[in-house]
Structure formats: structure tokens, C-alpha cells
Amino acid sequence: MMNEDKSFAIPLEISTNMLDEKLLQERLNQFKPKPLIEYKHDPNKIYEILAVENKDGVVDLAKTNFLGMLDDEEIKKTAEETIRKYGVGTCGPRAFYGTTDVHLALEEKIANFLGAEECIIYSYGFVAISSSIAAYIKRKDVVFADKESNEAIKYGLASSKSRVVYYNHNDPESLLNEVEKIRIEEAKKKPSRKFLIVEGVSWCTGQLCNLPKFVEVAEQFKMRIFLDETYSLGVLGKNGKGLTEHFGVDISKIDMTFGTIEGALGSIGGYCAGSHAVIEHQRLSGSGYIFSASLPTYLAQIAIKSIELMGDKPSRLVKLANEVHDFLERCDFEVISHPKSPFKVFKFKGDRNRAEREEEFHKICAEQGIHLVLSEKGLVANLNVNLCDQMQKVYDVFEKVVRQLA
The missing domain is CATH 3.90.1150.10 (Aspartate Aminotransferase, domain 1)
Structure with a gap:
């Protein structure tokens, strides 16, 4: 914890309305808190990220910035205006005092954009995926997942402690074979609930999922299907709505879509979209939503602006x-x-x-x-x-x- 230094406190007689830009800058210049940890900086070490950002003539194909939103002046202006109005962050979970009107506006924006009933947003994309899975899939369930599933999906599956059956990468026939094995195995006992998790664009290989074929298998065997749209949101489909728009699959056939907003929308965080029942359940059972501090308000506003600027x-x-x-x-x-x-x-x-x-x-x-x-x-x-x-x-x-x- 930082040591309190009363010399930097604003006197009571000074109204907050009088805290103009000049006085604010003076206070900021005087504020030099002690570090929480000792950090030794090596001035001779070259950080590649700084070299990339500051060097002329560089083409950066390492950074994830598909729609160029990180470089957009309107996005930067929106971020500044929101910080001046709301501050940097709430420092509290959504269920307590971490929700602002901007969070609600982003959830409504994404839901309307995707054509889903409702949406819930998380402060970190990895957690949005992993905790969404763990909120629904339980120990007695069987979940079918791609062998090349990303780490967020695997972490969610591990947290659920369910039985995981892997099928060959982006192979509906392999999935069908694995489902048949489980069906035969459960022929003489009470069948378990079954889930299918697919990725729009694989984090590992960049390959597209044949969504219509997987939906067909899921419907045939009454499986709930979850779709990770991290690298397809803002990319695929005429309007950037993702894999469902790309293949013309009605989003109502997907029980839950989730992903990060860190690829195309130039922000940080994650989302989950689905029916009212699906989203309401996560507000009560999603650990990443309940226990994490909310997404900083300016990052939520950036995501809203990015959708508006997508064109x-x-x-x-x-x-x-x-x-x-x-x-x-x-x-x-x-x-x-x-x-x-x-x-x-x-x-x-x-x-x-x-x-x-x-x-x-x-x-x-x-x-x-x-x-x-x-x-x-x-x-x-x-x-x-x-x-x-x-x-x-x-x-x-x-x-x-x-x-x-x-």
C-alpha cells in the first residue's frame, strides 16, 4: 500500500469546480508515490515492442489490430473524453458498484449487432471464454471439443471437470464418430447432457469452422453448441457479424457465442451473447463476471465506437x-x-x-x-x-x- 502524503491533498476550501487543468497538472507533477515493488530497469535492453512502435518505415504484422481501430483518431478522442467523464475504471465487480451506463450500452450494442437476445461483457477476453464454459458445463456432462482448441477453451473445460471428448481439427465426420461411440456407451443408462464447442477461426491454425455441418450434428444428437467468435467477429460476413453471417446460419441455432473484443474492435475484454436465460445464468454463475473488476468504462466506449465505425x-x-x-x-x-x-x-x-x-x-x-x-x-x-x-x-x-x- 502506498504511504499517505497529506502534502498532496487538495485543501477543503478549494472547490472541485475550481480544479482547472493547470492545477490538476501541478498536482500530478508533484505526486511521486513509492513503488509497490522494486523494479530494476536495464537501459541497455532493447524492447521489440518499443522499436516497432517508434521506428519509421516499420510494418507491424505482429500486433492484432485487424480493422486498424488502435490507430483511429476518433477512437483515441472517444477514449480521452470517456476518461475525463468517468475516470479510468470503477475498480469494482459488475454485481456491486462496477456497472456504468456505458457497460449496459455496450451489451445492448453487441446483442443488437449480432441479432442475439442479450449480451454480457467481461473485463478480460480469456476469462469471458473460460468462465462462460465453466458456468454451464458440469462434472456429469460430456463435452466435445476440437483437438486444436485454444487455451481459454481448455481452461474452461478443466474448470468444469466434465468429461471431454476431442475430435480431429475442424472435422465434422470425426465429431460424428466420437458422438456415436458415446451414444453406444450410454445405450443402457441415463444419457448425459452433451455440449459442442467450436471456434469460428481457430486461434491455433487460422482455419475456418464448417459451422453448418457442426450445427447439423449438434441438432441430430440434441447437443448444446457454443461458438467462439474471437477472430471472426468484425471480420467475416458482409457486416462483420462473424461466422453465423458468413454461412447464413441463424444465430438462434447457437446456444451461446462468446469471444474477445481484442482482435477487431481495438479494445480489451470479452463478451457472451445468447438468449435471456443464458445470459441471466451467467450473471449469477460466471466467476469471471462476479469476481473480476469491471471493464474500464473507456474501453467499453471504444468497443461501441468501433462497431459504429466498422463500415x-x-x-x-x-x-x-x-x-x-x-x-x-x-x-x-x-x-x-x-x-x-x-x-x-x-x-x-x-x-x-x-x-x-x-x-x-x-x-x-x-x-x-x-x-x-x-x-x-x-x-x-x-x-x-x-x-x-x-x-x-x-x-x-x-x-x-x-x-x-x-
């Missing part, structure tokens, strides 16, 4: 995604991700020193001002609709480095 950006992003996908294939990369995926997962073909070549590719590109992500699956490039004019530099550098490492 034709989703279609422009998909067009860019297709172009980059075709380019990577012409460079003779093995592209794992779907052509419409907002991020590209790709690797060198063959097993000959593949990991070493990808590491060297990543290093040389960074030296040339092109920043990527190096993962277990290969190289990852996060696209940004505002980078269209800079992509020629990316193409030139990629082609040069590929020839160099051939």
Missing part, C-alpha cells in the same frame, strides 16, 4: 486476406490458415531444417522492418486493413528472403 472494413480486410494468402502460396509457403483468415499461419514446405529456416526468416524480416510472430505452427502475420499501401514492401522483403534461404 466496409470487414470486406476490405477479407479482400486483403485473400491477396496475402495467394501471395504466400506463390512464394511456395505451405499456408495453413484459411484464405479469409485475418491472420496468416504459414511455414516452409518439407522438413529440411524447417524450424531453423523459419527462425532465420523471422529474424531477417525484423531487420528489414517487417515484424512477424514465430509460433509452434510456423510464422504468423496479423493483417491490418490500413496496411494495404505498405504491403508491397512486405511482398518485396518476403520474396527476397525466401530466395536467400532457398
